[in-house]
Amino acid sequence: MTGASGTVGREVVRRLPPQHTVRVMTRRPDTYRHTRPGTQVVGGDFTDEDSLARAVRGVTAAFLVTSPLTTGWDERFLHAAHRARVEHVVKLSAAAVLDPGADDTITRRQRTCEYLLRTSGLAWTLLRPRAYMSNTLTWAHTIRTQHTVHALHHTSPVACIDPRDIADVAAHTLTQPQHTGHAYQLTGPTPLTPLQQTTTLAHLLGHPLHCHEQGEHNARTTWRTTYPEPIVQALLHRARRQQAGTKTHTHTTTITHTTGHPARTYTTWATDHLTHFT
Template sequence: MILVTGATGTVGREVLRLLPADLRVRVMARVPARVGHAPAGAETVHGDYADPRSLAAALAGVRSVFLVTADLRRDDGGFLRLARSAGVRHVVKLSAAAVEDPGADDAVTRWQRGNEELLRASGMEWTLLRPRSFMSNALSWAGSVRSGQVVRALYGDSANSCVDPRDLAEVAAGALTGRIPACAAHTLTGPQALTAVEQTARLAELLGRPLRFEELGPDRARAALARRHPDAVVRALLHSAERQRAGAKSRVDDTLPRLLGRPARSFRTWAADHLDAFAPPRAPRG
């Protein structure tokens, strides 16, 4: 049986979609009712990383796990100990490309590095997925694009080799089903490093209307992030933006096409497939 955590998130929902229908799949969520996209035959159960009893129940009979965690107050150690006790053989963990960068020393990256070390020392087989930023982060611009035809971002001329979450999920599904060998770390990027200004231009072309890019200074960016994230995460995101400005996120890696046997999806492809999110609402017919 395969256990999928993070199933209501950007990558987890795609992993569920890609797993073969003939496999036994269990979906763990804090609120199972929010998982409205589980495949037919999948079992959905309650599980909370702060509740060991719920984790033990969710892990019973499981052999492979797709692990997504996001709480900086808690490392993965408790979950991994329970997983090994339950007989789990293989954990596929969503990490981040920043763990490889010596210049990345923010709280989020240190937390990810620590969790990677815990998994490698767990006694189970492991696969580490280290994606660059998600192309889907551009969805944060959807509201301002619809209402004012403007994209606002920090350091619009800094490049990022962002990756389509669907490609990342395809690698995860391959690792969970044994098509991709275990005990390896994979850095996963898109096919091209793009700036926010360049992404804005591609969106404008696809939408068939002009879009304006507006540079956010650090103070405005900090204020916007603080409305959505705790202080440690805000500081980590601003540090990450500075690293990107220095070129730390522009390298394109060939791992993803090598693992999947096809090119990585481009930002243009991702944007075309999600264009409705950026399109203005249609006027009601009279």
């Protein structure tokens, strides 16, 4: 398991059947906390080939999560996995790779990483989710302090997905061989705008919330304090495509067939995480 401290990865660890031994690779093994029996924690870094070789030694299946903002991580991991004779790699990618109009830096890198896996000689599965419902946790502070949501485009729809649904599919694909050679697009059941999500949160919280449209100028200014300019431009490109309605298609069949339950709604996600907003 890579990315086991992340939004999806930590949920995958919880869902893996108890008969499987799970090895978590992390740069800081002394800080990783888990309660799952049969979990090994090892130090590893995508920039350190020796640590990757140690991490994948004896592994049969791997869950690969890397940042699309970096280069070399997937290459080094897949090289180590191939040498260690890892049987199957499940890669967390993104639905944007299927959009021919998506030509930003982040999406191009994701396509490259998918290609590296498909041509690595390893058995593979690709998971391509839409935006996570948990992204709205970035609103928690202003909801608590100002009863306000700041969204780039408040009427921009996306078929966002509960990260737990991604984790459910990942746990199945890691442990069942019939998923090798498949790429799965994963979404929530309904496209939603920030304004609709704000309305849902207001109903659950029991008080009004205001959804303020941030606009591209303010978003660009904020992002530039954290990201280099090519990434800022990529984020703006992706936001414009979402505003144009390119991220509204729903694909929930895989979730239902693989996990046995329908894709979770935003209301379900928000109800289960409501304490973050109070």
